[in-house]
Amino acid sequence: MQIPTFDDVIAAHERIRPHIHRTPVLTSSYLDGLTGAKLFFKCENFQKAGAFKVRGASNAVFGLSDAKAAKGVATHSSGNHALSLSYAAGRRGIPCHVVMPETAPQAKKDAVRGYGGIITECKPSTSSREAVFAEVQAATGAEFVHPYNDPRVIAGQATCSRELLEQVDGLDAVIAPIGGGGMVSGCCLTLSTLAPGVAIYGAEPEQADDAARSLKAGHIIADDAPVTVADGLKVPLKELTWHFVSRHVADILTASEQEIVDAMRLTWARMKIVMEPSCAVPLAVILKNPNIFAGKRVGVIITGGNVDLDRLPWQR
C-alpha cells in the first residue's frame, strides 16, 4: 500500500491548478447564531464538474505518462467520481470508460456522457460489475482510478483543505462528510502536516454509520447496501482511507435522515446554495453537538452540488 505524503499534495496542487476552481469560502451569520460556532463553508459544490472529486480525478489523469494516458482511464462509479474522471480525461483528450448498472438513472448516464465519458452498462450486481469492468480494462488497457482508495486521488482531495487553510485563519476544527473517506483522508493528510492542532471530524448518516462503527471498533466495518438520502455516503472505508481516518480523525458523528434533510433545506434557504444531501450531514451534526462545536471556528466542506432538482428530499 502506497501512502501519499504532503509532497504529493504539493505536486498534485501544481498539476491540477489549471483544471480546477479555487472555490470560495462562504459564511452565514444566521447559521453562526443558530450553532454558536463560527462556520466557514468551503464550497466545492461550485467546483468543476460540481464536486471536490475533480481534484483527485484530475491528479490521477494528469499524472499519467503519455503512453499510459493514451489508453485512457476507467472506473465503475455512477456518481461524482465518474463525472469528474470524465471531465479530467476530456481536458487531457483521452478516453474515460465508466461501467454503470443499466438501472442507473438516465440523468446520471446523460451527465457522464455530457462530460464525454464512455459508458458500458452492467447488471445491477457486484459480480456483473466486476466482470464487465474486467472486460473493459482488458479490451482497452485503461488505467483504473478508484473513487477514493488510491494515493493519487487522496493527494488530490487533500488540496481542498490546503486552500481552506490559506483562506481562513485560526481554525479549531474541520468537518467533512464521510463515505469512503477520500475527502476526510485528504484533510488528515494536509492538516496533520500543516495544522496538527486542528481537530478533524467526519459526519455520517446514522443509517450508513459504518465509518463511525469502524472507528470505535478499531477495524474496517463494511455494510451491505445501506439506505440513506445522503447517497454519496453509502460506500465503506478501504485500507488506504482507513490508514488516515484511524490515525487522525477525532470523532465521527452521525445524524438521522430527518436531521440531514432539515439541515439541507436550511442551507439552501439561508445560504442560497444548491448542494447535495451528503453535504448537509456536517451541519446536522454541528447543530446536534454544541458541546463540541460552540465557540469554535469550524471549516465545513460542502462536497458537491449535483442533485436532482426535480426531486428534492424535503418534497418527497
Added chain:
Amino acid sequence: MQIPTFDDVIAAHERIRPHIHRTPVLTSSYLDGLTGAKLFFKCENFQKAGAFKVRGASNAVFGLSDAKAAKGVATHSSGNHALSLSYAAGRRGIPCHVVMPETAPQAKKDAVRGYGGIITECKPSTSSREAVFAEVQAATGAEFVHPYNDPRVIAGQATCSRELLEQVDGLDAVIAPIGGGGMVSGCCLTLSTLAPGVAIYGAEPEQADDAARSLKAGHIIADDAPVTVADGLKVPLKELTWHFVSRHVADILTASEQEIVDAMRLTWARMKIVMEPSCAVPLAVILKNPNIFAGKRVGVIITGGNVDLDRLPWQR
C-alpha cells in the same frame, strides 16, 4: 424630484459597508460556452436579507438623523424591500412598519417578522393599502422608504455595480432584471460616471413588459397587475427611475415565461446557486440575443435568492 449623484453613491457605500456583504462574482464556463459570451454573475442572492435591496434600505435607514430614526421607518412592500428594511432597521435598533395585504403568504409574513418587522395588515386593494399605510404613518411618524422611487434607495443600489467594476475588468455590458427600475437606475448612476462605455441593458418578462414599452414610447407606461413567474418584476417605473432608465439604458429585452423558468433551472443546475425567477430573466435574454451579447464581457446582476423551496416553478 431630487436626483442622486455619484457623490451620494460614495457616501452610501461608506454608510452601508458594515451592514452588507461585498458579494462574490461567479463565472461558469458551461454558460459561457452556451451563450458565446463571458458572463460575470454578481451574486446578490448571497447578500444580507437575501437580496440587493438591503443596499438601498440600509442607506435610507442609516442616513436618518437620530430624531427621525427614533420614529422608525415604514413601507408597503411584501417582498425583498420589506425584508431588507426590517433588517436595516433592526441593525439600527429602530422600528420598521410594514403594511401587507392580509392575503400575503404566511411565509412572507414570517420572513418579515423574522427580521423584526412589525406588520399591519390591509385588505388586498390599493385603496385599503393606502388608507392603512396613512394611518400607520400618522400614528407613528415613521419615515416612508419607497422600494425604488427614492434617491437614497437608488444611491444604495448603485453600490452594487460599483463593486462589480472593482471586481471585473473590461466589461462591455451590464444587464439586470427591471421591475420598478431601482437596480437598473443604480447601474445607470454608477456606470454613466465611472464607465460610460459599458452598455446597460434591462431584462423583463414578456408578460410584464411595461418598462420595455415605456422605453419605446418615451414615457412611463404602467400595467395593472401583470402576471409572471418573475414576481419581483411586476411593478412599474416611477419618475425617478424613469429619469435614469430613459437616459442611459441601451435597450430592454424580454423573455417568455418558459424561457425564464428554463434559464432559472439551468442556473441552479450548473452554477449551484439558489436564486429567484426574476434573476433568470437576464440569462434568458442573453441566450435569445447572441447578436448582442456573443463575444462580449457581460456583468449579470443576480438580484436575490428568496424563493419558496417547496414550490419551484419547473415543478408546477
